[in-house]
Amino acid sequence: MQACVAVKYSMADYWNIAPGMENALKECFSRDAEADVTLEFSIPEKDFNNAGKGSSEVKNLLKRLGVDSEVLRRIAVASYEAEINVAAHSHGGEMTSLIYDDMIHIKFIDEGPGIADIAQAMVPGYSTADDLVREFGFGAGLGLPNIQKNSDALHISSAAGESTLLEFLVFFAQ
Amino acid sequence: MTLQEIITLLNAEVLGTKADTDCQVPCAFASDLISDILMCTKEPTLLLTGLTNNQVVRLSDMIDVVAIVFVRGKRPLQDVIEMAEERGLPIISTRMTLYRSSGILFNAGLRSCKI
Ligand SMILES: Nc1ncnc2c1ncn2[C@@H]1O[C@H](COP(=O)(O)OP(=O)(O)OP(=O)(O)O)[C@@H](O)[C@H]1O
Numbered sequence: 379m380q381a382c383v384a385v386k387y388s389m390a391d392y393w394n395i396a397p398g399m400e401n402a403l404k405e406c407f408s409r410d411a412e413a414d415v416t417l418e419f420s421i422p423e424k425d426f427n428n429a430g431k432g433s434s435e436v437k438n439l440l441k442r443l444g445v446d447s448e449v450l451r452r453i454a455v456a457s458y459e460a461e462i463n464v465a466a467h468s469h470g471g472e473m474t475s476l477i478y479d480d481m482i483h484i485k486f487i488d489e490g491p492g493i494a495d496i497a498q499a500m501v502p503g504y505s506t507a508d509d510l511v512r513e514f515g516f517g518a519g520l521g522l523p524n525i526q527k528n529s530d531a532l533h534i535s536s537a538a539g540e541s542t543l544l545e546f547l548v549f550f551a552q
Numbered sequence: 553m554t555l556q557e558i559i560t561l562l563n564a565e566v567l568g569t570k571a572d573t574d575c576q577v578p579c580a581f582a583s584d585l586i587s588d589i590l591m592c593t594k595e596p597t598l599l600l601t602g603l604t605n606n607q608v609v610r611l612s613d614m615i616d617v618v619a620i621v622f623v624r625g626k627r628p629l630q631d632v633i634e635m636a637e638e639r640g641l642p643i644i645s646t647r648m649t650l651y652r653s654s655g656i657l658f659n660a661g662l663r664s665c666k667i
């Protein structure tokens with residue numbers, strides 16, 4: 379009984395590493411370089427007038443830095459989907475973009491209510507989006523699969539009643 | 553196909569100013585779901601949609617949208633039209649349904665975008 383309770387309230391972790399990226403990722407975990415540029419944006423709950431601005435600013439900056447256009451598209455799509463998820467499904471949160479010379483690491487941390495079953499949330503078509511969110515054209519249940527598809531590594535840590543951390547990496551060289 | 557040809561085929565109205573209707577449109581995608589659009593658009597694409605909120609224009613910051621066709625006589629609010637103008641993104645409105653507009657453009661030779 380106590381074990382069950384402990385399982386229920388411990389944070390669950392989800393990892394996805396794109397095939398062939400394992401070594402690049404290991405190398406990336408073993409270095410302790412500071413990011414060259416850090417950008418922060420707050421993402422208020424259900425603020426669909428501004429949601430997505432953070433992602434478009436990150437994309438603009440990377441474009442000026444000369445990142446390849448296909449890589450830019452992947453970063454922008456993954457970032458936008460994650461930014462919208464914070465606005466649509468959480469009580470609001472923060473987005474932090476860490477830009478290195480060869481990759482970008484973007485972290486989204488929100489104020490809950492968390493994801494009870496991450497594996498289920500990853501299933502294409504699964505969505506708990508409410509009517510307001512659907513009115514904007516969200517709620518296909520394709521956002522998380524889209525983030526997975528466009529990133530080189532994706533990590534989600536969450537639990538029911540907790541905040542959600544979603545972070546992903548994209549390397550600039552393909 | 554040029555955007556001007558598309559405007560003629562769909563009997564559409566150009567919204568906002570500064571739109572370049574001579575631009576070439578290589579392919580198209582039609583959907584009312586944002587994630588669906590993001591998943592399927594990897595090349596310069598004409599978007600046909602019934603969505604008229606600001607996020608449909610915001611999308612063009614992330615992916616390469618050549619122009620947006622609002623179907624079934626839908627028109628975005630002025631602030632959304634201005635967002636498109638700021639981006640130099642042509643937006644047009646047709647009274648035809650999503651199905652009919654897509655069918656007409658497809659028959660005229662506008663291919664589906666690669667997904
Ligand atoms: N930050 C979050 N906090 C709480 N729940 C989330 C969060 N992100 C995703 N979820 C849950 O995971 C589900 C699936 O997310 P996903 O992005 O794949 O689809 P969606 O947002 O519902 O629709 P779409 O992204 O296609 O517009 C959501 O419906 C929601 O239940």
Ligand SMILES: [Mg+2]
Pocket residue numbers: 459462463516517520521522
């Ligand atoms: Mg989503």
